[in-house]
Amino acid sequence: MTGSRTLRNATLADGSRVDVSVADGRISGLSPASSSAAAGADLDLGGALLLPALINGHAHLDKTLVGSGWQPHRPGTTVRERVAAEHTLRGEVGVPVLERARALAEQMISFGTGTVRTHVDIDPEVGLAGLEAVLEVREALRDRLRIEIVAFPQSGITTSPGTEKLLDEALAAGADLVGGLDPDGFDGDAEAHLDVVFGLAARHGAGVDIHLHDLGASAVRQYELIAARTRAEGLGGKVNVSHAYGLGSIPIEEARRVGGLFAEAGVSVLTNGPAGPMPPVLALREEGATVWSGSDNIRDAWWPYGDGDMLAIARQVAYQSGFRTDETLAVALDLVTDAAARALGLEAYGIVVGAPADLLVLDVPTPAAAIAASPTSRTVLHAGEVVATRVETVEVSPACP
DSSP: OEEEEEEEEETTTOOOOEEEEEEEEEEEEEEOOOOOOOOOOOOOTTTOEEEEEEEEEEEEEETTTTTSSSOOOOSSHHHHHHHHHHHHHTTTOOSSSHHHHHHHHHHHHHTEEEEEEEEEEOTTTTTTTHHHHHHHHHHHHTTTEEEEEEOOOOOOTTTTTTTHHHHHHHHHTTOOOEEEEEETTTSSOHHHHHHHHHHHHHHHHHHEEEOOOOOHHHHHHHHHHHHHHHHHTTOOOOOEEOGGGGSSSSSSHHHHHHHHHHHHHHHEEEOOOTTTTOOOOOHHHHTTOOEEEEEEEOOOSSOSSSSHHHHHHHHHHHOOOHOSSSHHHHHHHHHHHHOOOOHHSSSOSSSSTTTTTOOEESSSSSSSHHHHHHHOOOEETTTTTEEEEEOOOOOOOOOOO
């Protein structure tokens, strides 16, 4: 991207009306909206809401069944049962991971996602095959979507011999972070599990993102261990706990205490809402913790729902959190924009001079409406170029005589 253009008559989140200049893929200037008509490469937004591109902080591109036809859900009551069901399904789906992952990634782009963090299964059965497919998707879509990859031990580490070596190889091959899975509840040895995860992170200079579904006192102990390891390794700002259902299963004052530990250590908390007790978003934020959001599974062996729309995920979290005011609905939007950018450590993000011109145009008047009103028309830009447009029209048939 080497050209320049101006996005005229945009409404920002604070209600101001501006013209946004773009050059070489980045925002080069902001000025009060002019009355000049758009010409040439310029776009007249007509007062539409302009947001930075959405961020999906937790996805599983390699697992999705999007692009392979409808697959009936296979129930499972425990994490271990669902992992086993997923292993069975792997051998039955005829469409390669590459095609399915790309189909979902392109769907995410169409809804306005500019950056996604995806967890990719690494285990002795699948090896690095899923990672190789997602790396190929990342390269193919690099002009439309930024993809960050977590090497994820879905089948455990200490209980799955050979996985530690594979995680090491995955990080060397291009994964950006090392993942973990219920160090106590799944692997049964939190200290040993975290030894491997944080050891690999230190060796590769990588971040950490741990799935943690456990509840109650077990979860609290693991949160404390993760915070302590983060401080000891100097990884503040590079460690995330995904789901953190346990924070919704304990008294609010205890959750606040953990939120303070996380804020001090630099550990973020990601929630997608539906599959377990909700972390108390506002309380954790009040304690200084970074809370953000992601889609988690989309139409796969774990979850039959979803389409990749991060506004829908933010709405889901808002609904479950009881958000109703414009101020709290704006918090829900923050979970998939600015807070997410902080959690990812993005150096430049937002509608500010110098940030990448990764933008989303919506047919709603305010950030609160973006969450509550389900925008139907969207224009998506990456590096200042339009990469997707959704325009929904409704035609009501005349009544029958």
